[in-house]
Amino acid sequence: xxxxxxxxxxxxxxxxxxxxxxxxxxxxxxxxxxxxxxxxxxxxxxxxxxxxxxxxxxxxxxxxxxxxxxxxxxxxxxxxxxxxxxxxxxxxxxxxxxxxxxxxxxxxxxxxxxxxxxxxxxxxxxxxxxxxxxxxxxxxxxxx
Numbered sequence: 001x002x003x004x005x006x007x008x009x010x011x012x013x014x015x016x017x018x019x020x021x022x023x024x025x026x027x028x029x030x031x032x033x034x035x036x037x038x039x040x041x042x043x044x045x046x047x048x049x050x051x052x053x054x055x056x057x058x059x060x061x062x063x064x065x066x067x068x069x070x071x072x073x074x075x076x077x078x079x080x081x082x083x084x085x086x087x088x089x090x091x092x093x094x095x096x097x098x099x100x101x102x103x104x105x106x107x108x109x110x111x112x113x114x115x116x117x118x119x120x121x122x123x124x125x126x127x128x129x130x131x132x133x134x135x136x137x138x139x140x141x142x143x144x
Contacts, residue, residue: 012042012044013042013064013065014065015029015043015044015045015046015064015065015066015128016057016065016066016067017029017032017046018048018050018051018054018067018069018077019047019048019049019068019069019096021069025049027119028067028119028124029045031121031124035125035128038125050072050075051079055083063091064090064092066084066092066093067094067096068093068094068095069097070097070099071097077097078095078105081109082109090135092112092130092131092132092134092135093109093110094111094115094124094127094128095113095114096115096124097114097116098117100116112130112131112134113126
């Protein structure tokens with residue numbers, strides 16, 4: 001079940017935190033809120049206890065940034081990231097996990113970063129800075 005503060009307003013950065021460990025999800029969400037306040041960014045941070053819950057919420061809107069654990073009951077964070085890419089979503093993915101085995105798989109889904117738990121504020125803030133920068137980039141244009 002998601003704990004949401006989603007506003008749906010344009011210009012508000014939508015951040016999804018997906019982790020089956022509530023304490024970890026709350027910590028990561030709190031750090032994301034701290035990052036937004038510190039950068040003067042209006043952000044809405046939603047937490048999800050599973051990849052399936054986040055997938056179900058996509059009908060309400062696709063997050064700009066997804067902070068994903070990898071090992072969770074049901075679909076994994078990596079499977080969720082692959083599905084987002086298959087759908088053509090521009091969601092910026094940051095893995096925050098205690099599983100190092102999938103670090104190279106992150107390249108396959110164009111992840112912004114792969115952070116090991118416990119999440120350190122400085123590293124998460126850098127990853128969120130990169131994610132925000134990527135969101136602001138114009139799509140490449142091919143002129144034929």
